[in-house]
Amino acid sequence: MKRVVLLVIVTFLMVSMILPQTSIFGANEVQLRFLSLQVGVHPEAPWLEKTVNDFNALNKGKIKVIIDGVAGDQACWEKLRTDAAANTMPDLFTLKADRSEFDVLAQSDRVVDLNSYLKADAEFKKKLNDPGSLETYTYKGKLLGVPYAKAYVGIYYNKTLFAKAGINSFPVTWDEFFAASDKLSKMGVAPLALMTGENSWTSALMLAHLIGTSGPEGLKWLQTSPKDQKF
The missing domain is CATH 3.40.190.10 (Periplasmic binding protein-like II)
Incomplete structure (x- = not known):
């Protein structure tokens, strides 16, 4: 049934x-x-x-x-x-x-x-x-299904360090994000801190967003599942 x-x-x-x-x-x-x-x-x-x-x-x-x-x-x-x-x-x-x-x-x-x-x-x-x-x-x-909730993932950033690096606003594209990261790196500041212990959850979220928003091919790849699981 x-x-x-x-x-x-x-x-x-x-x-x-x-x-x-x-x-x-x-x-x-x-x-x-x-x-x-x-x-x-x-x-x-x-x-x-x-x-x-x-x-x-x-x-x-x-x-x-x-x-x-x-x-x-x-x-x-x-x-x-x-x-x-x-x-x-x-x-x-x-x-x-x-x-x-x-x-x-x-x-x-x-x-x-x-x-x-x-x-x-x-x-x-x-x-x-x-x-x-x-x-x-x-x-x-x-x-075959509908969503019951949405999850919003936030990013915290240091406005003082952004200002020192000459970054006037938070980046809204990946190109802007990596450009801002380069500016922070040149100041000797680690541009990004992600969870890497236990299950690396925030790292996985970051990579998923990067791949899924890179274009149609990235989204398709992200939604592709292994074919070896069958009942």
């Missing part, structure tokens, strides 16, 4: 607006298993719990979402892979913004195409307001 990829919590809110108008639910309450890593000490756990509780209260007697929590990115992903292999996929689930994980599931042909739901609710589609993400999570014309 195909299941809905819930890259966003609002996906099942959308389902609640569309499906109750049909006879699919009948007279009995439908229970949906939602596999999520946003549990325990995860910073999004309180938000998810409240959202699900609010949804269940709004749809009492019709639809009930039950959170199946698995703490940790890798543990949750392995649980999803195991469920897919056993054909016991959850009804709803989240994924990281990771093209490799998405492609594995897309190729399994066990995920619902959401295009018809968005066409049936133009107002909901307008609220997404993120055509780039919709394109990212489209596979062979099928929309």
Whole structure:
């Protein structure tokens, strides 16, 4: 059975607006298993719990979402892979913004195409307001997921050092960025400090932004996943 990829919590809110108008639910309450890593000490756990509780209260007697929590990115992903292999996929689930994980599931042909739901609710589609993400999570014309949040990555800079180096404003292009870095280097100042211990998260973000914004080819490369992962 195909299941809905819930890259966003609002996906099942959308389902609640569309499906109750049909006879699919009948007279009995439908229970949906939602596999999520946003549990325990995860910073999004309180938000998810409240959202699900609010949804269940709004749809009492019709639809009930039950959170199946698995703490940790890798543990949750392995649980999803195991469920897919056993054909016991959850009804709803989240994924990281990771093209490799998405492609594995897309190729399994066990995920619902959401295009018809968005066409049936133009107002909901307008609220997404993120055509780039919709394109990212489209596979062979099928929309298999929608984003539930955006992450904004900030950069801190030292205005005093910028002024001493003759840099009047923060660079807005990569050419300007590297030119500013060269000026700081000539002053004997390290132009950039990135996290390189543990998981090198900020370094990975910086490189991803550099590659993804370098042009169409860079973005395509960034969205290309390994082909050796299959169910």
